[in-house]
Amino acid sequence: MGTEENISSFYNNENVIEISHLKKSFDTNLVLKDISMTVKKGENVVVLGKSGIGKSVLIKCIVRLIQPDEGSIKVFGEEVTTMKPNELNELRTKIGFIFQGNALYDSMTVRENLEFPLRRNKVIKDPKLIDELIHEALENVGLLDTMDKMPAELSGGMKKRIGLARTLILRPEIILYDEPTTGLDPLTSREISNLIVEIQTKYKASSIVITHDLNCAKITSNRMLILQDGVFIAKGTFNELKNSENDWVKSYFKIE
Numbered sequence: 225m226g227t228e229e230n231i232s233s234f235y236n237n238e239n240v241i242e243i244s245h246l247k248k249s250f251d252t253n254l255v256l257k258d259i260s261m262t263v264k265k266g267e268n269v270v271v272l273g274k275s276g277i278g279k280s281v282l283i284k285c286i287v288r289l290i291q292p293d294e295g296s297i298k299v300f301g302e303e304v305t306t307m308k309p310n311e312l313n314e315l316r317t318k319i320g321f322i323f324q325g326n327a328l329y330d331s332m333t334v335r336e337n338l339e340f341p342l343r344r345n346k347v348i349k350d351p352k353l354i355d356e357l358i359h360e361a362l363e364n365v366g367l368l369d370t371m372d373k374m375p376a377e378l379s380g381g382m383k384k385r386i387g388l389a390r391t392l393i394l395r396p397e398i399i400l401y402d403e404p405t406t407g408l409d410p411l412t413s414r415e416i417s418n419l420i421v422e423i424q425t426k427y428k429a430s431s432i433v434i435t436h437d438l439n440c441a442k443i444t445s446n447r448m449l450i451l452q453d454g455v456f457i458a459k460g461t462f463n464e465l466k467n468s469e470n471d472w473v474k475s476y477f478k479i480e
């Protein structure tokens with residue numbers, strides 16, 4: 225399909241992400257067997273699944289940090305699996321990736337951490353505008369007073385927030401959250417989950433939220449998918465899945 229056809233089909237269905245029959249193995253380890261899913265514009269889709277099941281592999285395939293074996297991944301209507309390096313770089317400026325763990329640079333202050341994506345992408349050079357963006361990003365996550373602190377001086381929850389602020393500074397249209405609440409106490413987890421919803425509303429961002437935290441799933445999801453043995457075994461809203469009669473699905477909700 226040509227680019228124009230891609231763009232027109234994208235605007236017709238408004239799927240910002242469209243994955244079909246994705247497969248990925250590592251040697252004999254079949255991680256993703258047959259994955260199909262969509263994310264519509266402005267939607268938060270939660271992928272729930274046990275540890276080691278392939279959740280991180282799935283979202284890494286979307287930005288080609290991992291090369292899939294088979295299948296199609298379209299983002300804004302463009303095929304990602306065959307993108308050239310320059311197209312991929314362009315795409316990655318539109319996708320924010322919140323890594324599992326916070327991945328802040330320990331030797332940089334909070335301000336320098338936030339400046340980093342702006343410098344790397346050379347999108348904004350005006351120092352005054354950079355200051356404004358850093359200010360706004362920190363205000364969004366309620367941590368304006370940490371601007372000159374080092375990551376080592378922050379709590380786990382604060383680091384997660386700064387990680388979010390750093391991703392938001394480039395105003396990504398898509399955000400991929402990998403376990404945004406892991407390792408946090410229930411109250412802080414709830415705050416981060418609420419923040420994810422605020423970001424969705426304020427920036428009209430579309431997101432995939434990877435989690436095994438049911439409360440986070442409940443707060444952030446418009447739709448949910450459960451990953452098990454390389455395929456999605458269930459799809460639906462949080463309440464639909466919570467009331468499911470399927471034993472596998474039930475087992476996810478028992479741990480609440």
Ligand SMILES: Nc1ncnc2c1ncn2[C@@H]1O[C@H](COP(=O)(O)OP(=O)(O)OP(=O)(O)O)[C@@H](O)[C@H]1O
Nearest residue numbers: 250253255273274275276277278279280281282324
């Ligand atoms: N780069 C890689 N090379 C080889 N195997 C990998 C690689 N990345 C992931 N795997 C394997 O793929 C499987 C799924 O890993 P993945 O990190 O996606 O799990 P996960 O669902 O994100 O788990 P968790 O909830 O613990 O983060 C695991 O068996 C893992 O060992």
Ligand SMILES: [Mg+2]
Nearest residue numbers: 279280324402
């Ligand atoms: Mg993971």
